[in-house]
Amino acid sequence: MPDLIHTLRDWSMSGYRYQSMIKLSERVPVLPESLRYSFGLVDRPMYAYGVRKAAELARSLGHDGVTVLEFGVGEGGGLKALSRHARRYSRSAGIDVHVFGFDTGHGLPASADYRDVPYMWTQGQYRLRPNELLTRLAGSAQLVLGDVAKTVPEFLLAQADHLARNPVGFVSFDLDYYSSTTSALTLFREAEDAAVLPRVTSYFDDILSIIEATGELAAITEFNRTEKKGFLGRVNALRSHLPFDPAWADQIFEYHRFEHATYSRHESARNNPKWRP
Numbered sequence: 001m002p003d004l005i006h007t008l009r010d011w012s013m014s015g016y017r018y019q020s021m022i023k024l025s026e027r028v029p030v031l032p033e034s035l036r037y038s039f040g041l042v043d044r045p046m047y048a049y050g051v052r053k054a055a056e057l058a059r060s061l062g063h064d065g066v067t068v069l070e071f072g073v074g075e076g077g078g079l080k081a082l083s084r085h086a087r088r089y090s091r092s093a094g095i096d097v098h099v100f101g102f103d104t105g106h107g108l109p110a111s112a113d114y115r116d117v118p119y120m121w122t123q124g125q126y127r128l129r130p131n132e133l134l135t136r137l138a139g140s141a142q143l144v145l146g147d148v149a150k151t152v153p154e155f156l157l158a159q160a161d162h163l164a165r166n167p168v169g170f171v172s173f174d175l176d177y178y179s180s181t182t183s184a185l186t187l188f189r190e191a192e193d194a195a196v197l198p199r200v201t202s203y204f205d206d207i208l209s210i211i212e213a214t215g216e217l218a219a220i221t222e223f224n225r226t227e228k229k230g231f232l233g234r235v236n237a238l239r240s241h242l243p244f245d246p247a248w249a250d251q252i253f254e255y256h257r258f259e260h261a262t263y264s265r266h267e268s269a270r271n272n273p274k275w276r277p
Contacts, residue, residue, distance in 0.1 A: 014244075014245060014246075014247055015246075015247040015248075018244055018246055018247070021041060021244065022041050022042065022043065022045070025041035026041075026043075033088070037052075037088065038243075039243045039244070040242065040243055040244065040246060042081075042085070043077075043081045043084070044077075044078055044081035044082065044085070045246065045248065046172075046203045046246075046248040046251065046252065047070075047078065047081050047082045047085050047170075047172060047203070048081075048085045048088075049201070049242075049252070050068065050170035050171075050172065050201045050202075050203055050252075051068055051082070051085040051086055051088075051089050051097060051170055052085075052089055053169070053170065053201040054066045054068055054097070054169025054170040054197065054200075054201060055089040055090075055092075055093040055095060055097055055169070056093065056267070057169060057197050057198075057199060057267060058093075058095055058166075058167070058169050058197060059093050059094070059095050060265075060267040061197070061198075061262050061265060061267075063095065063165075063166065063167065064095055064096060064165065064166075065095050065096035065097070065098060065165060065166035066095060066096075066097055066098070066166055066167060066168075066169040066170075066197070067097075067098045067099075067100065067162070067163060067166045067167065067168045067169065068082060068086060068097060068098070068099055068100075068168070068169060068170040068171070069099075069100050069101070069102065069168060069170070069171045069172070069187075070082055070099075070100075070101045070102065070171075070172045070174065071102045071148060071171065071172065071173050071174060071175050071180075071181075071184045072102070072103060072126070072172075072173070072174035072175040072176065072180075072205070073101040073102070073103035073128050073133070073143070074103070074126035074127075074128060074174070075126065075127075075128065075129075075133075076101075076128065076129075076132075076133040076136065076137075078172065078174065079099070079101040079133070079137065079141050080136060080137065082099055082101075082141070082172070083099050083137060083140040083141045086098070086099050086140070086141075087140065096166065098142075098162070098166050099140065099141035099142070100141065100142050100143075100144055100155070101141055101142070101143050101144065102143075102144045102145075102148055102151060102152070102155075102184070103128045103143065103144075103145060104128075104145070104146065104147060105128050105130055105145040105146070106124070106127060106128070107123070107124040107125050107126050107127035107128070108121055108122065108123055108124060108125045108126060108176060108177065108180075109123060109147070109177075109180070110123045111123070111177055111179060113177075113178060113179050114214070115178035115179070115213070115214045115215065115218050116176075116177040116178050116179055116180075116214075116215070117176070117177070117178070117210055117214050117215045120176075120209070120210075121176045121177060125176075126176075130143055130145060147183070148175070148180060148183045148184045148186075149183035149186075152183065152184060152186045152187050152190075153186060153190060155187075156187070156190055156191055156192075156195060160192070160195065163191070163192075163194065163195035163196075164192075164194045164195065167194065167195055167196050167197050168187070168191065168195060168196045168197065168200055169196075169197045169200060169201065170200065170201045170202070170203075171187065171200060171201075171202045171203070171255075172202075172203045172205065173185075173202065173203065173204045173205065173206075173216060174205040174206065175206075175216070176206045176215070176216075177215070178214060178215050178216065178218045178219050179219075181204075181215075181216045181219035181220075182219040182222060182223070185219060185220075185223045185232075188200070188223070188227070188229075188230070188232065188255050188257075189223070189227060189229070193257065193259075193260050193261060196255075196257060196260075197260075197262075198256070198257050198260035198261075198262050198263040198265075199254050199255070199256050199257075199263075200254065200255040200257075201252065201253075201254055202232065202252070202253045202254060202255055203248070203251055203252055203253075204216045204217075204220070204251050204253060205251065207251055208251075220232055220253070229257050229258070229259065230255055230256050230257035230258050230259075230260075231255070231256050231258070232253055232254070232255045232256075233253060233254065233256070234250070234252070234253050235249075235252045235253065235254055238250075238252055
């Protein structure tokens with residue numbers, strides 16, 4: 001009876017049911033890729049959503065490429081999924097999708113800030129093995145190793161020409177800490193207009209089981225209080241527009257840069273009959 005109760009409790013949770021559907025679809029080889037993507041039955045569906053939105057907007061605005069980022073690579077499962085989704089939407093959208101992953105290379109750093117939620121996260125968690133991961137990625141993504149407080153400004157400078165041709169369109173923030181997320185948000189604060197799309201889809205992995213005064217939510221609040229170029233806000237009512245009412249929809253935000261030269265340009269990609277999400 002306890003096992004049955006445990007199983008029924010799991011199935012009462014929408015997130016558990018959704019993940020079970022994804023795992024089942026992966027075991028059914030006859031399901032076409034287009035169907036699995038249309039219904040979000042893929043690994044890291046929130047990444048697939050973000051890459052699709054980035055590719056869609058970039059194509060609509062006339063770009064030949066777009067860049068997608070993951071902050072907090074850990075063991076590399078997310079970056080591998082992000083690379084797969086990038087290849088898929090490169091084909092379907094007809095533009096290049098470039099992938100970069102940011103990580104310290106040695107797990108979470110030490111922290112003395114209560115806003116980093118030290119009762120949930122601790123130094124050394126989620127350690128990355130760079131050489132092993134690069135072998136598995138086989139050139140489909142680039143790793144940027146080091147403290148994001150330093151690597152993000154360096155990335156914007158070193159990749160300025162690349163980002164001017166392939167602006168950032170999707171970012172996953174999976175850094176756990178308030179302090180690290182604050183540093184990563186320097187990307188939006190310091191990027192030139194040419195380096196980012198006017199709206200950047202953003203996923204925040206670690207906003208569950210925290211309050212607004214801690215963790216990634218505190219970093220978002222502080223960013224919006226001081227940011228002069230735009231605003232980072234949650235995409236409201238997204239669940240109602242996605243198959244299976246996914247819980248991860250509550251973790252999707254968008255950075256809007258209001259004075260971007262193309263901010264008010266109408267998106268035409270959705271009306272293009274050749275576009276297939």
